[in-house]
Amino acid sequence: MSLKKSWELALIDLWDSLRPPSFDIMLILVATLSGILSVLEPVTTPPAVGNAVLGAVLFVTSLYLALRASSDLVNLVQTGVMPLYLTYPISRRNISLIIYLTRVLLPSIILLGIPAIVAGIMLYPVVGKNISEFLIMWIAYLIQAQLYGSIFILASNKSKSTGTAAVVSITGYFGYTATSLILALVGSIDNIKILTNIANSMGLYNPVYDILNGIRTPTWEIFVVPVIFIVLFITYVIYFTRRFEV
Amino acid sequence: MEDLIVLENVTKRYGKITALNDVSLKVKKGEIMAIVGPNGAGKSTLIKVSLGLLRKDKGTVLIFNKDPFYDPSAREKIGVIFERPSLPVSMPIIEFLSHVSKIYNKDFNTIKEVIDLVGLKGSENKAFSQLSAGQRQRAAIAHALIAEPEIIIADEPTSNLDPVERNKILDLFLKINKERDLTIIISSHVLPEVLRVSSKITIMKSGKILKVGEPDDIVKNISISRIRCKDPFTIKDVLEKNGFSLNIEGGNIYVKTEDSEKTSKLLNLISEIVKNGQQIYGIELIEPGIEEILEG
Numbered sequence: 001m002s003l004k005k006s007w008e009l010a011l012i013d014l015w016d017s018l019r020p021p022s023f024d025i026m027l028i029l030v031a032t033l034s035g036i037l038s039v040l041e042p043v044t045t046p047p048a049v050g051n052a053v054l055g056a057v058l059f060v061t062s063l064y065l066a067l068r069a070s071s072d073l074v075n076l077v078q079t080g081v082m083p084l085y086l087t088y089p090i091s092r093r094n095i096s097l098i099i100y101l102t103r104v105l106l107p108s109i110i111l112l113g114i115p116a117i118v119a120g121i122m123l124y125p126v127v128g129k130n131i132s133e134f135l136i137m138w139i140a141y142l143i144q145a146q147l148y149g150s151i152f153i154l155a156s157n158k159s160k161s162t163g164t165a166a167v168v169s170i171t172g173y174f175g176y177t178a179t180s181l182i183l184a185l186v187g188s189i190d191n192i193k194i195l196t197n198i199a200n201s202m203g204l205y206n207p208v209y210d211i212l213n214g215i216r217t218p219t220w221e222i223f224v225v226p227v228i229f230i231v232l233f234i235t236y237v238i239y240f241t242r243r244f245e246v
Numbered sequence: 247m248e249d250l251i252v253l254e255n256v257t258k259r260y261g262k263i264t265a266l267n268d269v270s271l272k273v274k275k276g277e278i279m280a281i282v283g284p285n286g287a288g289k290s291t292l293i294k295v296s297l298g299l300l301r302k303d304k305g306t307v308l309i310f311n312k313d314p315f316y317d318p319s320a321r322e323k324i325g326v327i328f329e330r331p332s333l334p335v336s337m338p339i340i341e342f343l344s345h346v347s348k349i350y351n352k353d354f355n356t357i358k359e360v361i362d363l364v365g366l367k368g369s370e371n372k373a374f375s376q377l378s379a380g381q382r383q384r385a386a387i388a389h390a391l392i393a394e395p396e397i398i399i400a401d402e403p404t405s406n407l408d409p410v411e412r413n414k415i416l417d418l419f420l421k422i423n424k425e426r427d428l429t430i431i432i433s434s435h436v437l438p439e440v441l442r443v444s445s446k447i448t449i450m451k452s453g454k455i456l457k458v459g460e461p462d463d464i465v466k467n468i469s470i471s472r473i474r475c476k477d478p479f480t481i482k483d484v485l486e487k488n489g490f491s492l493n494i495e496g497g498n499i500y501v502k503t504e505d506s507e508k509t510s511k512l513l514n515l516i517s518e519i520v521k522n523g524q525q526i527y528g529i530e531l532i533e534p535g536i537e538e539i540l541e542g
Contacts, residue, residue, distance in 0.1 A: 086299050089319055
């Protein structure tokens with residue numbers, strides 16, 4: 001019964017989350033981008049197709065999630081729709097999961113999924129060699145998007161201000177990627193292996209790509225992004241359930 | 247009668263500001279409880295804490311004997327109307343209500359009933375953003391009624407409406423209170439507006455409840471006479487010499503009387519003033535505001 005109620009609320013919120021035109025514009029953009037990259041990039045293996053296409057799409061998806069999470073979620077609070085959701089006989093935990101589903105998970109599945117399908121069709125001779133490897137790469141990128149998404153949604157919930165949430169989200173995203181780049185740079189210049197490994201592990205698609213291509217990689221690299229994501233996600237759910245006020 | 251909503255010694259702070267200060271309140275079944283106070287009195291905070299939208303810092307909040315912040319089933323039989331009607335903007339009303347009816351396990355007939363009841367027939371296929379201010383509030387009321395609630399909580403539901411729509415909406419509250427035996431909590435910063443619809447009034451100021459009682463107990467026999475005249479200052483002198491407390495605002499004289507005897511004396515005095523050649527355009531007896539009640 002509780003699941004049915006939550007499902008209805010998810011349908012209501014999806015209407016707002018995926019409403020045109022911004023989502024549709026992004027969808028056209030990422031689909032076109034993936035088409036162009038599929039033609040331009042000289043790739044010969046399914047994981048390489050994943051990296052070539054989804055790397056750029058992840059950047060666009062992350063920016064979309066950052067801006068939508070900050071503006072939409074804060075709008076929900078400010079226009080009184082979120083208070084309305086919280087008056088329904090649905091637990092706060094379920095509402096937090098619904099908001100995550102409609103504002104982060106589903107948009108990122110669609111925004112990463114459509115380009116993957118486009119690339120899969122256009123480069124079928126390559127992808128068709130091993131579809132499961134291509135899918136594993138796609139899941140790695142999806143989990144990476146969830147990491148960014150959970151930062152954004154946590155920032156929006158905590159700040160409840162469009163400006164602050166957008167600044168924190170964008171700073172968080174670029175801070176994370178910049179840290180990864182700096183660690184990689186310092187690690188390679190000074191030949192400090194652990195720094196290179198940490199930098200590599202900050203993008204889940206890196207160790208996944210290495211493993212799929214038979215490159216020796218420390219196992220822990222695989223767990224860094226999922227663990228950070230899970231911690232952030234649980235923090236978001238706990239915050240929403242116990243502290244969130246409208 | 248059973249208490250449907252119980253607040254005991256509730257305190258809510260926003261940083262250093264105490265929005266609710268040790269507030270206790272009980273709302274019984276079938277009552278129309280008006281929560282009245284100036285802006286910043288803590289009315290909205292009281293309502294939000296009662297609904298579990300805000301955490302309380304101290305005290306107990308129970309709706310149907312359950313804490314609404316932690317137990318969602320406490321909100322099962324509550325309909326809520328906010329100050330600014332706030333339904334998803336782009337979804338057609340009928341579709342939105344259809345989803346909401348499923349949340350409350352109600353069928354499509356319930357939607358038709360509430361749309362008829364609130365007078366939204368013919369506009370149900372429009373999106374919320376396409377409705378007028380009055381229609382939006384009606385849609386919000388329809389949404390609140392979908393649950394077939396036992397309690398309606400309305401936070402300043404008439405504040406964005408013109409006087410005609412205000413009266414219509416208040417009449418609608420009276421109607422649903424009588425027809426469905428609903429308990430209604432309605433907040434407002436305009437006391438006269440809720441006097442005629444409420445069965446109990448709570449007056450708040452600075453996060454505290456100052457008075458709770460039936461409208462007659464609250465207002466007692468205080469009335470305000472508004473006198474519109476050509477020369478307010480001459481009439482002011484005459485009234486003051488006869489012991490009336492008054493003030494002049496916008497060229498009108500406002501005289502406060504505490505009992506019917508004094509009101510009668512005032513009217514006789516006005517009659518004498520007119521006989522003496524002073525020009526009076528009109529005199530009206532109006533309900534007292536919050537400040538007059540608190541002073542008086």
